[in-house]
Amino acid sequence: MSTATQTTRHTAREGYDRDLRVAVLGVGMMGQDHARRLARLTKGAELVAVSDVDAARTDAVAAEFGVRALHDPLAAVEDPDVDAVVVATPGFTHEDLVLRALGAGKHVLCEKPLTTSPETSRKVVEAEHALGRRLVQVGFMRRFDAEHEQLRALVASQELGRPLFLHSVHRNATTPPNFSSEMLVLDSVVHEVDATRFLLGEEITAITVLRPGRTSHAPEGLQDPQFVLMETEGGTLVDVEVFVNTTFGYEVRTELVAERGSAQIGLGVGLVRHSAAGWGGAIAADFKQRFGAAYDTEFQRWVDAVRSGAGVDGPGVWDGYAAAAVCAAGVESLRTGRRVEVDLGARP
C-alpha cells in the first residue's frame, strides 16, 4: 500500500528501493490466488493492476483489491506504472506476452508452461539471452517446496551415492472439462519433468509414455492414467504414475533410490530416508524450525488486525493473566509437592 515517489531508484536493472508494482495477467482461479498473494502476503510487492480476457471478471477482481482493471493484457505489459507482470493466462498466449514483456524490459513470473512448444520456448530463450539480462522466471512452484529442496540437497550431497531411480506419483481428484490425453502430459507431467531436472540437476534424454488400462472415472476419450518413463543424462530412470481422476484428493510423492539408500518425500512427514542406519527422518532442531511458520502467521494476522482496527487477533491479556495464574500455582506445587487449585476470579 506504499506510495512510490518518482525520485526513488527503480529501474529493473538496478533493483528497487520501493515496493515492486505488479500486474496479474489472467485472473481465473490461479491468477486470483496470485493477486491475493501479492496484495496480502508478499512483502515488497504492490498489486497495481489486473487484466483478463473476460472484462467483467477483470473489473470484479480489480474492485476486490482496489487496483486498476486493464482490459488489454498486451497494454498492461507495457504500462509505465507496472514494473513486473505475473502471467496466468492460458498457455497459448504466453509466447506473445512474454516476448512483449522482454521487449518492454519488464520482469515476468510466468505460470507453466513457458510456451506451448519447444520452438517457441527456444525463441524466448534466445530473446532473453540477446537482452543480456534475466527477466523471466517460470512458475515451477515445487522448487520452493521444503521437501523438494531437502531431497535435492540430499542428491547433491552424494551421501547415498549416484541416483538410480526416481519413482513418482502425481494424482488429482478430477480434470476440468475438455481435458485431453495430451494435456495430461503438458499440464501434469510437466511438473514431474521440472522436478526431475531440479532434483537431479541433469537434463532428460528420452521419454516413453505408456497407456495402461483406463479408469472408468475418466471422461470418454481421456487416457487416464498414464505411466511415464524418463531417462536422464546420468542414467537415472524416472517413472511417473500420472492419474488425474482418482475421484478424491491430491497426492504428489517422489522416492529417490540411490546406490546406498533411498528417500521419500510427499508422505507429509518431511524427508524419510532408508539407509544402513535404518528408516526415519530428522527431528526439529529448535522451536524456530518447528514453529517458524506459526510465528510468521501470528505476525501477519496481528498486523492485519491492527491495521483493520480490530486491534487483536489471537490471545489477549486475559489469556496472559490466566497463564500467569496457573504457572504461579505450578511453581507452588513444584515447591510443596502438592496439588494447588487455581481461582481466576471474575473476568472483567
Added chain:
Amino acid sequence: MSTATQTTRHTAREGYDRDLRVAVLGVGMMGQDHARRLARLTKGAELVAVSDVDAARTDAVAAEFGVRALHDPLAAVEDPDVDAVVVATPGFTHEDLVLRALGAGKHVLCEKPLTTSPETSRKVVEAEHALGRRLVQVGFMRRFDAEHEQLRALVASQELGRPLFLHSVHRNATTPPNFSSEMLVLDSVVHEVDATRFLLGEEITAITVLRPGRTSHAPEGLQDPQFVLMETEGGTLVDVEVFVNTTFGYEVRTELVAERGSAQIGLGVGLVRHSAAGWGGAIAADFKQRFGAAYDTEFQRWVDAVRSGAGVDGPGVWDGYAAAAVCAAGVESLRTGRRVEVDLGARP
C-alpha cells in the same frame, strides 16, 4: 519500505490505510528474529525502530535493518512515529512496558509471559478493560500452528465426544545458563497452559507438578524433567512431560483422548485420528493446500530477487524450454507408443 503520508488515516482506533510502523523492544535472539520477520516478511508492517538495554546491540541491529536505534525502550513506546511495539525484553520488564503502551494508546504484541505474576497480569487486564479497547496481544504462537488449529476445531466439533485427556510432551535439547526449576514452569509449561486453554476452550482449575528422577544431563540443582498434571473446569485431565535437557532436538506433541476417539498432533504428519474408522489422516484436497506454502515462498523470493536487481530466483527460461521439449516428446510417445529421444541443443 513505504513512505507514509501525514494525511492518511492512521489512528489506532480506526485502523490504518498505510503500513503499520512497528518498533521491536529487546533484540536478543528472539527479538532479532521478530525484527527480521517484520522487515522482510510481514506484509503491511514497516519496521521503524529497535531498542535494547544493550546499546551496542541496538545500534548493530538498527544498522542491519536501516531503522532507528532507540536506547530507551520506555521512550520508544511513546514515540509518535511508532504505531505499535513488539515486546521481546526479559519478562520482568513487561509490566512496565505494556502499561506504558496502554497509556500511550499503542498496540502491543507481547512475548510470553504477559507479566511475571498473576497480580501484575491482572493489573494489565484491568488497565486495558478501563481503556475500552483491545491493544495487547500475547505471543502464544502455538495458536497459529496449523496442527493446533486442527485439533482445536476437532474438539469444538464434539465429533469424538467430550475430551477426557490431553497427553503432552515438551522437549528441548538444552537449557540456557542459570535456568531454574521454577523457570521450567514459567517459561516452558506456560506454553502447555495456554495450549490447553486454547484447545479445550476451558479454564484450568488445579495443577500438580511432580518431580521424577533427574536426568544426569541437567545442570546441578535443576529439576529436569518434571511431570505436570492439570485439571480443567470440564473435567479433562492434562498431563505434560516437560524435559528440557534431552541433549538433542525439539519435540512438542499432544494427544487428545475423547469419549469416542483420539487424535495426535506433533508427529509431523498433521492430525492423526484414531476412531471407529481406523487410524489415519486427511489427504490434501488440492494443489493449493499441498503447495500453498511453496507458492508463497516462490512469490516472496521472486519479488525479493527483482527488487534486489537479481531478476530471477528460481527456474528461468532454459528450464521452461527444457520442459517444453520433454513434454513435446512425451506427447509424441503418447501417440506412437514408442520411446522418444530428446535433444535440447546447445544452451546459449
Added chain:
Amino acid sequence: MSTATQTTRHTAREGYDRDLRVAVLGVGMMGQDHARRLARLTKGAELVAVSDVDAARTDAVAAEFGVRALHDPLAAVEDPDVDAVVVATPGFTHEDLVLRALGAGKHVLCEKPLTTSPETSRKVVEAEHALGRRLVQVGFMRRFDAEHEQLRALVASQELGRPLFLHSVHRNATTPPNFSSEMLVLDSVVHEVDATRFLLGEEITAITVLRPGRTSHAPEGLQDPQFVLMETEGGTLVDVEVFVNTTFGYEVRTELVAERGSAQIGLGVGLVRHSAAGWGGAIAADFKQRFGAAYDTEFQRWVDAVRSGAGVDGPGVWDGYAAAAVCAAGVESLRTGRRVEVDLGARP
C-alpha cells in the same frame, strides 16, 4: 496326536522326550483359544483333556478336540495322564488349583492373576520355593511380544541412558457386564504392572490411581477412564491411561523416555526411536526376518492340508509353471531389451 509309550523318559524334573500331555482348566473364551493353540499349533504339546465348571461346555469342547472331558478341575490336576495344566478359570479359583498342582508336581501355565491377593500369591511363592523346583509360569503374554522384547533390550543396553518415564495407554472397546472400577485395576492395569517390571527390570514402589472425568459410554458406576502413576526403585515415573470403553478397537502403546532419547512401541511399526540421529526404526536385515512368520504359516498350513487329505493349501504346479513362463520371457526381454508376450496355453 502322538502316542507316548510308557518306557520313555518323562518325569517333570528331567524333562520329556515325548509330547507334553496338557489339560486346559476353564474353557471359556480364553481357555478355548488356548485349547485350540495346544491342539493345533504348539509343537511338542498334546492336548489330552479339558475341564470347566460348566459340564456341557466341557463336553462340547472335549468333543471338538477329541480329548477327555474332566468335570472336576481339581481331579484334573492330579490325573496321572496329565503332565501339565493351563489354568484359565476365574481368578478366585487359582490359589487352590495352583497349590494342588504344586502338590502333585505338575507344571502350570496360569493365566493372570496368579491369585487375587498379595497374601495368597505370597503363599504360592513360598510353596514353590519349598519344592525347590520351578513349576509355575504366569500368563503375562506381553513378555513374548516382539516389540516389548525390543524395548526391554533397549533399556537393558543403557544406550539411551537411564529411563525417566514410561508413558502408556491401554484401551479396550468395551467391558463385560459387571465389570467394576476395581477390576479395571486388577484385570487391565495388571498388564501394565508386569510390563513395567519386565521393561525396566525393577520393582514398583508406589502407585497412585487418579479418577478423571468419566466417559458417558461406561456403564453406570464404573470409573472409566483411570490414570495411574507408578514409581519404581530406580526413580522412573510410569503413567498409564487406562480407558476400557472407547467404543472401538484395542490399543496398547508404551513410550520410554530416557536421558538421551525415547522409543515407542505399539504404533504397529516395531520400535520407533527418537535420538540424536533423528526418529525412525530398523529395516529388516533379510528375508527370514521379513517373511519368517509367513514361512511358519506356509509350513503349518501345508502339513495340515496334507494330513487332512487336501494335499495342497497354497500355490500349486500351475502357479509354478506360470511363474516359470513369465520369468523365461523376462530373461528374453532382459537380453533383447524388448517387450515379450507370454502365452500359457490351456490349463489342464
Added chain:
Amino acid sequence: MSTATQTTRHTAREGYDRDLRVAVLGVGMMGQDHARRLARLTKGAELVAVSDVDAARTDAVAAEFGVRALHDPLAAVEDPDVDAVVVATPGFTHEDLVLRALGAGKHVLCEKPLTTSPETSRKVVEAEHALGRRLVQVGFMRRFDAEHEQLRALVASQELGRPLFLHSVHRNATTPPNFSSEMLVLDSVVHEVDATRFLLGEEITAITVLRPGRTSHAPEGLQDPQFVLMETEGGTLVDVEVFVNTTFGYEVRTELVAERGSAQIGLGVGLVRHSAAGWGGAIAADFKQRFGAAYDTEFQRWVDAVRSGAGVDGPGVWDGYAAAAVCAAGVESLRTGRRVEVDLGARP
C-alpha cells in the same frame, strides 16, 4: 517326536491321523531353516530325514536334529518311511525330484522355482494332472504373509474399483557369488510374478525388463538394478524395481492403485489405504488380534521349557506375586485417592 503305529490310517490320498513324516532335501541355508521349522515348530510334522549332495553336511544336520541322513535324494523321495519331502536343492534338480515324488505318490513342498524352464514346469503340471491328485505345492511364501493376504482381499472386494497399477520394490543387501543378471529375474523377480498373480487373481500377458544405470556396488557384469514392467489379462500395469545390492537391509513393498483409491503394504504398519476417507489403517479389534502371536510364542516356549526340564521360560510366581501386590495397592489408591506405597518383602 511321536511314534507312529503301523495300524493308523496314513495313506496320502486319505490323509493321516498321525504326524506327517517329512524329509528335507537340500540342507543349505534355506533347507536347514526348513528342517528346524519342521522339527521345532510345525505341529503335526515329524522331521525324519535330511539329504544333501554334500555328505558331511547331511550327516551334521541329521545329527543336530537326531534324524536319518540320506545321501541320495532320489532314494529319499522313494523311502517308505517318508510321507512327504521339502525340496530345497538347487533349481536344476527340481524337475527330476518332483517327478520322482509324483511317481512315488509322495507329497512335495518345492521351493521356487518349480523347475527352471516353462517346458519342464509344464511337464510337472501334466504329470500331476494325470495322477488326478494334488501332491505338489510351490514355496511362494508371500501368499502366507498377512499383509499380502489383506491386499489380495481388498482387490477381491472390488471396494476401490478395478486395479490400474501395482508398484513394487524388491531390495536385497547383497547377492551371493556368481549371481547373474538372468538369476536376478529367475530368483528375485519370480516372487513378484507370483505375488502379482496372487494379488490380482489374473495371468500375466507380457513382460519388459529395462536396464537402468548400474550401481557401483554390484559385482562386475551384473545388471543391478533392473526395472520390470508386466501387463495382466485385465489391463493392470505392474512395475517392479529390483535392486539386490543396496548394501543394507531387505525391503519388499507393494502399492496397489485402483480406480478409487490406493493401498500399500510392506511399510511395516499393515495395509495403509488412501481413499476418499483419507489415509490410514485399521486398529486391532481386540487383544487376540494384537497379541495372538505373543500367545503362540508364550505357549511354544513354555512347552519347550517344560519338555527340556527347565520348567519355566517366562514370568514366574514372584512376578505373579509382585503384580498382585501392586494391584492391591492400586485398588486402595483408587478408593482413597491417595498415593500408596508397595513393599514386597524379601524374595525367597
